[in-house]
Amino acid sequence: MSSEERLRILNLLASGKIDPAEAATLLDALGDTAAPAAGGSASAAARAEAPRYLRVLVEGDEAGGASRVNVRVPMNLIRAGVRLAALLPPGVHDQINKALRENGLDLDVSKIKAGDLDELVEHLGELTVDVQGNRGEKVRVFCE
Amino acid sequence: MKLPPLVARVRVHTPHRACRLWVPLFLLWGLLLVLLVLLLPVLAVAIGVTAVAAPRWSIAPAARGLWAVLCESRGTRVLVAGGRAQVFFTLH
Numbered sequence: 001m002s003s004e005e006r007l008r009i010l011n012l013l014a015s016g017k018i019d020p021a022e023a024a025t026l027l028d029a030l031g032d033t034a035a036p037a038a039g040g041s042a043s044a045a046a047r048a049e050a051p052r053y054l055r056v057l058v059e060g061d062e063a064g065g066a067s068r069v070n071v072r073v074p075m076n077l078i079r080a081g082v083r084l085a086a087l088l089p090p091g092v093h094d095q096i097n098k099a100l101r102e103n104g105l106d107l108d109v110s111k112i113k114a115g116d117l118d119e120l121v122e123h124l125g126e127l128t129v130d131v132q133g134n135r136g137e138k139v140r141v142f143c144e
Numbered sequence: 145m146k147l148p149p150l151v152a153r154v155r156v157h158t159p160h161r162a163c164r165l166w167v168p169l170f171l172l173w174g175l176l177l178v179l180l181v182l183l184l185p186v187l188a189v190a191i192g193v194t195a196v197a198a199p200r201w202s203i204a205p206a207a208r209g210l211w212a213v214l215c216e217s218r219g220t221r222v223l224v225a226g227g228r229a230q231v232f233f234t235l236h
Contacts (some may be wrong), residue, residue, distance in 0.1 A: 053219070070223040077216040084209035089200045 051075055051125040051143035060137035075143065079121050086113070146215040148173055149235040157230040169235075 006027065013023040058069040088096070093110040100107050129141040152167040180187075191203050222233045 066225075067227070068223070068225040070221075072219070072221040074216055074219045077213065077220065080209065080212040080216040084206070084213055087202070087205050087209055091200075 050122070053144050054078060054124060055140070055142055055144055057140040058138070060133075061135055075121065075124070078124070082121060146212075147218075148211075148214045149218045151236045153232075153234045153236065155230075155232040157232075159228045
Protein backbone atom coordinates (compact mmCIF):
# COMPACT_ATOMS: atom_id res chain seq x y z
CA MET A 1 0.00 0.00 0.00
CA SER A 2 1.30 3.48 -0.83
CA SER A 3 1.65 6.05 1.92
CA GLU A 4 -0.72 8.39 -0.02
CA GLU A 5 -3.60 5.91 0.25
CA ARG A 6 -2.82 5.33 3.91
CA LEU A 7 -2.78 9.10 4.47
CA ARG A 8 -6.12 9.56 2.63
CA ILE A 9 -7.80 6.96 4.86
CA LEU A 10 -6.35 8.57 7.97
CA ASN A 11 -7.53 12.01 6.78
CA LEU A 12 -11.05 10.62 6.22
CA LEU A 13 -10.93 9.22 9.75
CA ALA A 14 -9.66 12.51 11.19
CA SER A 15 -12.38 14.51 9.40
CA GLY A 16 -15.03 12.15 10.76
CA LYS A 17 -16.20 10.92 7.36
CA ILE A 18 -15.49 7.31 8.34
CA ASP A 19 -15.39 5.65 11.75
CA PRO A 20 -12.31 3.78 13.15
CA ALA A 21 -13.77 0.36 12.28
CA GLU A 22 -14.22 1.38 8.63
CA ALA A 23 -10.69 2.82 8.59
CA ALA A 24 -9.31 -0.39 9.97
CA THR A 25 -11.20 -2.39 7.33
CA LEU A 26 -9.88 -0.16 4.55
CA LEU A 27 -6.31 -0.31 5.84
CA ASP A 28 -6.54 -4.08 6.12
CA ALA A 29 -7.96 -4.37 2.61
CA LEU A 30 -5.19 -2.26 1.12
CA GLY A 31 -2.57 -3.95 3.25
CA ASP A 32 -3.64 -7.43 2.17
CA THR A 33 -3.20 -6.66 -1.51
CA ALA A 34 0.08 -4.82 -1.23
CA ALA A 35 1.89 -6.48 1.65
CA PRO A 36 2.44 -9.97 0.18
CA ALA A 37 4.02 -8.58 -2.97
CA ALA A 38 6.41 -6.38 -1.04
CA GLY A 39 7.05 -9.01 1.62
CA GLY A 40 7.47 -11.74 -0.96
CA SER A 41 10.08 -9.88 -2.95
CA ALA A 42 11.89 -8.86 0.22
CA SER A 43 12.04 -12.43 1.52
CA ALA A 44 13.11 -13.72 -1.90
CA ALA A 45 15.91 -11.17 -1.98
CA ALA A 46 16.89 -12.08 1.58
CA ARG A 47 16.95 -15.77 0.64
CA ALA A 48 19.09 -15.05 -2.40
CA GLU A 49 21.55 -13.05 -0.29
CA ALA A 50 21.47 -15.36 2.71
CA PRO A 51 24.85 -16.92 3.38
CA ARG A 52 24.94 -20.70 3.19
CA TYR A 53 28.07 -21.49 5.13
CA LEU A 54 29.97 -20.31 8.16
CA ARG A 55 33.70 -20.50 7.53
CA VAL A 56 36.43 -20.65 10.13
CA LEU A 57 40.00 -20.38 8.92
CA VAL A 58 42.95 -20.69 11.25
CA GLU A 59 46.53 -20.38 10.12
CA GLY A 60 49.38 -20.71 12.54
CA ASP A 61 53.11 -21.14 12.63
CA GLU A 62 54.42 -24.26 14.19
CA ALA A 63 57.87 -25.72 14.53
CA GLY A 64 58.25 -28.02 11.55
CA GLY A 65 55.68 -26.32 9.32
CA ALA A 66 52.59 -24.19 9.28
CA SER A 67 49.36 -25.55 10.75
CA ARG A 68 46.05 -24.82 9.20
CA VAL A 69 42.39 -25.43 10.01
CA ASN A 70 39.67 -24.76 7.50
CA VAL A 71 36.09 -25.52 8.57
CA ARG A 72 32.93 -24.97 6.55
CA VAL A 73 29.66 -25.44 8.45
CA PRO A 74 26.26 -25.09 6.74
CA MET A 75 24.22 -22.25 8.26
CA ASN A 76 21.21 -24.57 8.33
CA LEU A 77 23.16 -26.88 10.62
CA ILE A 78 23.65 -24.00 13.05
CA ARG A 79 19.93 -23.19 12.84
CA ALA A 80 19.00 -26.82 13.49
CA GLY A 81 21.39 -26.94 16.44
CA VAL A 82 19.95 -23.77 17.88
CA ARG A 83 16.41 -25.16 17.61
CA LEU A 84 17.54 -28.36 19.26
CA ALA A 85 19.14 -26.39 22.09
CA ALA A 86 15.81 -24.58 22.59
CA LEU A 87 14.27 -27.93 23.58
CA LEU A 88 16.38 -28.16 26.72
CA PRO A 89 14.14 -28.53 29.79
CA PRO A 90 14.17 -25.68 32.34
CA GLY A 91 16.14 -27.68 34.93
CA VAL A 92 19.09 -27.91 32.58
CA HIS A 93 19.11 -24.14 32.02
CA ASP A 94 20.22 -23.57 35.61
CA GLN A 95 23.17 -25.91 35.18
CA ILE A 96 24.18 -24.19 31.93
CA ASN A 97 23.82 -20.74 33.52
CA LYS A 98 26.02 -21.84 36.41
CA ALA A 99 28.68 -23.23 34.06
CA LEU A 100 28.60 -20.04 31.98
CA ARG A 101 28.92 -17.87 35.10
CA GLU A 102 31.92 -19.91 36.23
CA ASN A 103 33.51 -19.12 32.89
CA GLY A 104 32.84 -15.40 33.20
CA LEU A 105 29.73 -15.18 31.03
CA ASP A 106 26.71 -13.84 32.91
CA LEU A 107 23.95 -15.07 30.63
CA ASP A 108 20.53 -16.53 31.37
CA VAL A 109 19.88 -19.08 28.62
CA SER A 110 16.28 -19.58 29.77
CA LYS A 111 15.51 -16.08 28.48
CA ILE A 112 16.78 -16.89 25.02
CA LYS A 113 13.92 -17.84 22.73
CA ALA A 114 14.22 -19.91 19.56
CA GLY A 115 13.01 -16.93 17.49
CA ASP A 116 15.74 -14.68 18.91
CA LEU A 117 18.38 -17.27 18.11
CA ASP A 118 17.07 -17.62 14.57
CA GLU A 119 17.48 -13.87 14.20
CA LEU A 120 21.00 -14.12 15.62
CA VAL A 121 21.93 -16.81 13.10
CA GLU A 122 20.39 -14.69 10.29
CA HIS A 123 22.65 -11.82 11.30
CA LEU A 124 25.72 -14.03 11.36
CA GLY A 125 25.77 -13.36 7.62
CA GLU A 126 27.11 -9.90 8.34
CA LEU A 127 29.80 -11.23 10.65
CA THR A 128 33.48 -11.12 9.78
CA VAL A 129 36.15 -11.64 12.39
CA ASP A 130 39.81 -11.17 11.57
CA VAL A 131 42.35 -11.78 14.29
CA GLN A 132 46.10 -11.71 13.81
CA GLY A 133 48.49 -12.87 16.52
CA ASN A 134 52.01 -11.69 17.36
CA ARG A 135 53.64 -14.71 15.77
CA GLY A 136 51.80 -14.46 12.48
CA GLU A 137 48.88 -16.72 13.36
CA LYS A 138 45.60 -15.67 11.82
CA VAL A 139 41.96 -16.49 12.56
CA ARG A 140 39.18 -15.57 10.17
CA VAL A 141 35.49 -16.20 10.75
CA PHE A 142 33.04 -15.21 8.06
CA CYS A 143 29.97 -16.33 6.13
CA GLU A 144 29.70 -17.06 2.46
CA MET B 145 12.29 -34.73 1.88
CA LYS B 146 15.59 -34.07 3.56
CA LEU B 147 18.10 -36.87 3.72
CA PRO B 148 20.96 -37.44 6.12
CA PRO B 149 24.50 -37.43 4.72
CA LEU B 150 24.87 -40.35 2.36
CA VAL B 151 28.61 -40.39 1.88
CA ALA B 152 31.58 -39.21 3.94
CA ARG B 153 34.92 -38.61 2.29
CA VAL B 154 38.12 -38.71 4.29
CA ARG B 155 41.49 -37.82 2.84
CA VAL B 156 44.70 -38.24 4.80
CA HIS B 157 48.04 -37.01 3.51
CA THR B 158 51.30 -37.55 5.31
CA PRO B 159 54.81 -37.31 3.88
CA HIS B 160 54.93 -41.11 3.77
CA ARG B 161 51.37 -42.05 2.95
CA ALA B 162 48.25 -40.73 1.29
CA CYS B 163 44.89 -42.38 1.55
CA ARG B 164 41.38 -41.56 0.46
CA LEU B 165 38.37 -43.13 2.10
CA TRP B 166 34.86 -43.09 0.78
CA VAL B 167 32.50 -44.08 3.59
CA PRO B 168 29.05 -45.16 2.39
CA LEU B 169 26.90 -43.79 5.19
CA PHE B 170 23.71 -44.80 3.38
CA LEU B 171 24.52 -48.41 4.34
CA LEU B 172 24.75 -47.35 7.96
CA TRP B 173 21.37 -45.60 7.82
CA GLY B 174 19.85 -48.74 6.28
CA LEU B 175 21.22 -50.88 9.11
CA LEU B 176 20.02 -48.40 11.71
CA LEU B 177 16.55 -48.37 10.16
CA VAL B 178 16.35 -52.17 10.44
CA LEU B 179 17.58 -51.92 14.05
CA LEU B 180 14.98 -49.24 14.77
CA VAL B 181 12.16 -51.42 13.43
CA LEU B 182 13.36 -54.33 15.58
CA LEU B 183 13.58 -52.14 18.67
CA LEU B 184 10.25 -50.41 18.04
CA PRO B 185 8.37 -52.18 20.91
CA VAL B 186 11.15 -51.31 23.37
CA LEU B 187 11.17 -47.71 22.13
CA ALA B 188 7.40 -47.46 22.48
CA VAL B 189 7.63 -48.58 26.13
CA ALA B 190 10.51 -46.16 26.77
CA ILE B 191 8.51 -43.26 25.26
CA GLY B 192 5.48 -44.19 27.35
CA VAL B 193 7.49 -44.40 30.58
CA THR B 194 9.21 -41.08 29.82
CA ALA B 195 5.87 -39.39 29.14
CA VAL B 196 4.61 -40.47 32.58
CA ALA B 197 7.79 -40.13 34.65
CA ALA B 198 9.24 -37.00 33.04
CA PRO B 199 6.53 -35.09 31.16
CA ARG B 200 8.89 -32.16 30.58
CA TRP B 201 11.08 -34.31 28.39
CA SER B 202 9.34 -34.52 25.06
CA ILE B 203 10.94 -37.15 22.89
CA ALA B 204 9.23 -36.36 19.57
CA PRO B 205 10.55 -32.77 19.19
CA ALA B 206 13.99 -33.90 20.37
CA ALA B 207 14.04 -36.71 17.80
CA ARG B 208 12.89 -34.27 15.08
CA GLY B 209 15.63 -31.85 16.16
CA LEU B 210 18.31 -34.52 16.07
CA TRP B 211 17.13 -35.64 12.64
CA ALA B 212 17.26 -32.04 11.41
CA VAL B 213 20.80 -31.63 12.74
CA LEU B 214 21.82 -34.86 11.02
CA CYS B 215 20.25 -33.84 7.71
CA GLU B 216 21.66 -30.33 7.77
CA SER B 217 25.17 -31.60 8.42
CA ARG B 218 25.47 -32.33 4.69
CA GLY B 219 28.01 -30.00 3.17
CA THR B 220 30.20 -29.81 6.28
CA ARG B 221 33.88 -29.69 5.44
CA VAL B 222 36.82 -29.85 7.81
CA LEU B 223 40.45 -29.54 6.86
CA VAL B 224 43.17 -29.83 9.46
CA ALA B 225 46.79 -29.54 8.44
CA GLY B 226 49.79 -29.60 10.70
CA GLY B 227 53.35 -29.67 9.47
CA ARG B 228 53.25 -31.75 6.31
CA ALA B 229 50.30 -33.91 7.33
CA GLN B 230 46.78 -33.10 6.35
CA VAL B 231 43.31 -34.54 7.06
CA PHE B 232 40.30 -33.54 5.05
CA PHE B 233 36.76 -34.63 5.89
CA THR B 234 33.56 -33.91 3.95
CA LEU B 235 29.95 -34.96 4.35
CA HIS B 236 27.87 -35.26 1.18
